[in-house]
Amino acid sequence: MADFDYIASARRTISMERDAVDSLLQRLAAPFSIACDTLLACRGRVVVTGMGKSGHVGRKLAATLASTGTPAFFVHPGEASHGDMGMITAEDVVIALSNSGNTAEVVTLLPLIKRLGAPLISLTGNAESTLAQAAVANLDTGVEQEACPLNLAPTSSTTTALVMGDALAIALLEARGFSAEDFAFSHPGGSLGRRLLLLVDDIMHSGDSMPLVKPEVPLRDALLEMTRKGLGLTGIQDEQGALVGIFTDGDLRRTLDQNLDFQSVRIGELMTRGCKTARAGMLAAEALKIMEDARINGLFVVDSTGRPVGALNMHDLLRAGVV
Structure with a gap:
């Protein structure tokens, strides 16, 4: 043998x-x-x-x-x-x-x-x-x-x-x-079901957990908001409550090279306009694809009027078993 x-x-x-x-x-x-x-x-x-x-x-x-x-x-x-x-x-x-x-x-x-x-x-x-x-x-x-x-x-x-x-x-x-959603309906208990059935609403941070500031807020205060909420980003809202921009950890690293005064410069001058967002009721897997395609680690969830109702990052998707 x-x-x-x-x-x-x-x-x-x-x-x-x-x-x-x-x-x-x-x-x-x-x-x-x-x-x-x-x-x-x-x-x-x-x-x-x-x-x-x-x-x-x-x-x-x-x-x-x-x-x-x-x-x-x-x-x-x-x-x-x-x-x-x-x-x-x-x-x-x-x-x-x-x-x-x-x-x-x-x-x-x-x-x-x-x-x-x-x-x-x-x-x-x-x-x-x-x-x-x-x-x-x-x-x-x-x-x-x-x-x-x-x-x-x-x-x-x-x-x-x-x-x-x-x-x-x-x-x-x-x-x-x-469809993929039909398949997930037959597999609700496993990772496939979580990936295909979980909504962004189920895992997003909402209410006071959302990091949000106004455009006129100094960069220093925006960074404090980011630190308190721990999502690696903050959203910027206008007077009507609509999301007009976002500022992330990546933006901060790029800002450090400009030797700006953190006390005087306003976050509205530094924010990224036209940022990627997810919509309320969207599948978490769809939000993941948006993040992967744009090569970003977090985004805001907005309602039909453009007002932020939640925020999530890649760690939230990992914890939920979507990734």
Whole structure:
């Protein structure tokens, strides 16, 4: 065993599975479009079933469909024969996976699925199999040889089934116009949900926490306001309360080179006009993009009249898990 070439074995396996996936491109045809149309027309749920390794792939397919806008769940074919058929209705579409297309536990369900009138889509490696013949669309996921050197363990065939399932899910996602916000709605608990659902209103500093001064305030007082609020910036408001400019730590560093009198120079003379802002109700991820594109570390949130209602910086986005 010490002389066994593990790397060569891994390369052979990866090459065989890559070639098996490449072969799918030539087999995409009308049945794939029929399968997509059938799934888009489904008024119930998509029920995925499969035995053994095909079942494992089927569980993943059901999960991918459910998270990308196509309600779906997995039913074990063995359990379906002992009561779980009650989970399937005439409004559903069934996707069945079997490399041979003749898996007994799956084939046993065919008369019941037909009796319900639920459309059946199959993913098999044998277009002449019982399962393929019973389906309204059979997606060919067959392989010439498994990556297993004994040609026994499902390897290349499960990879092609997995890829074909992903192709189905993504085609449906695009056809539905499924958005990033829709995706986040299905993933509210993780970092993805925080990134896509969190609003600037949820993390911004508001009220007295906002660093704000008037244009006539001396630079010294503006710096004290920045220090007290700790955001690395201060906004400048006119008499009507509108945001007319901003002064940041970066502006301060540039100001130091000018040898100005901090007591006499007014912040209005030094502020940056036309500064970048976010709007109230904006996604935090959108605010992050504004900051990244402008290469700035903070900005103000303004309402429809241009009055500041909040402020945030990159540290706030980091703490919230948006970055």
